[in-house]
Amino acid sequence: MILFLCSIAAEEILRDRSDIKVKTPNYPDKYPHNSTKIWRFKHNYGVWSVSIDRFFLENSLDCRKDFLEIMENKTSVKFCGTKSSGSLYTSRGPEILLKFSSDGSMQQMGFHLEVLHFVTEGDIEKTINERERKRAARANVTKFVEGKLTDSVLFLTLVSLLGLALVSLILLIVYYIVNINRKNRRQNSNYNRNVVFQTPIIATKSRRYSKSNSREDSKAEANRDNRTPTRYV
Numbered sequence: 001m002i003l004f005l006c007s008i009a010a011e012e013i014l015r016d017r018s019d020i021k022v023k024t025p026n027y028p029d030k031y032p033h034n035s036t037k038i039w040r041f042k043h044n045y046g047v048w049s050v051s052i053d054r055f056f057l058e059n060s061l062d063c064r065k066d067f068l069e070i071m072e073n074k075t076s077v078k079f080c081g082t083k084s085s086g087s088l089y090t091s092r093g094p095e096i097l098l099k100f101s102s103d104g105s106m107q108q109m110g111f112h113l114e115v116l117h118f119v120t121e122g123d124i125e126k127t128i129n130e131r132e133r134k135r136a137a138r139a140n141v142t143k144f145v146e147g148k149l150t151d152s153v154l155f156l157t158l159v160s161l162l163g164l165a166l167v168s169l170i171l172l173i174v175y176y177i178v179n180i181n182r183k184n185r186r187q188n189s190n191y192n193r194n195v196v197f198q199t200p201i202i203a204t205k206s207r208r209y210s211k212s213n214s215r216e217d218s219k220a221e222a223n224r225d226n227r228t229p230t231r232y233v
């Protein structure tokens with residue numbers, strides 16, 4: 001079972017720096033007096049297994065002198081004296097702390113431990129799911145960015161087309177204005193020629209007008225003539 005787990009989770013275990021050796025200072029020589037050393041093991045999932053290769057500490061009541069303490073959450077266990085090789089402790093969670101402490105009295109060879117990280121099938125499942133979720137989220141982000149890019153490309157294309165249309169419209173307007181101006185100028189010159197041609201008509205009209213004027217003048221004259229006799233009456 002463990003072999004099966006290890007083969008599945010080999011990648012995880014390797015990455016987790018599994019099979020970690022923990023030794024007292026100066027091992028295999030005697031550890032120093034008044035020495036303290038702490039090892040912290042932390043992961044997001046799985047459990048830790050602590051096994052003994054060699055274990056020689058000063059023995060004392062309740063391990064008050066030299067000891068190895070394993071802490072998990074708020075609970076702690078102390079080990080001291082001489083112990084045979086084999087499993088010493090298996091954690092319940094993915095986080096443990098090992099502490100070695102020596103006092104000013106007797107020195108010993110110390111200990112050599114092996115700490116392994118184990119993951120359960122549930123952990124592997126969780127990890128794979130998490131990885132899948134992360135990959136999906138990444139893909140989603142990529143899709144989102146691509147979507148944005150497509151949107152911006154579409155937008156740019158639209159803006160470009162609109163700009164092109166606007167420029168075309170302006171060019172058309174300018175062309176028409178220039179054309180109309182040219183036509184007007186041509187028409188103006190034609191009009192001038194017409195004017196020259198039509199001058200007699202206008203002249204006739206004015207002659208007629210002057211004629212009527214003169215008629216009125218003569219009328220006025222007649223009036224004057226009419227008035228004249230009254231003046232002489």
Ligand SMILES: *[C@@H]1O[C@H](CO)[C@@H](O)[C@H](O)[C@H]1NC(C)=O
Nearest residue numbers: 072073074091092093094095
């Ligand atoms: C340790 O404590 C945390 C909260 O402080 C809790 O979620 C977790 O389950 C505990 N682990 C164990 C192994 O008791």
Ligand SMILES: *[C@@H]1O[C@H](CO)[C@@H](O)[C@H](O)[C@H]1NC(C)=O
Nearest residue numbers: 032033034035102103104105
């Ligand atoms: C160790 O600590 C004790 C008390 O704290 C002290 O009396 C002793 O001299 C110390 N020993 C060494 C080697 O530092």
Ligand SMILES: *[C@@H]1O[C@H](CO)[C@@H](O)[C@H](O)[C@H]1NC(C)=O
Nearest residue numbers: 133135136137138140141144
């Ligand atoms: C991907 O995005 C959509 C909406 O943008 C969201 O509903 C969905 O949950 C996302 N999927 C993942 C795996 O993040």
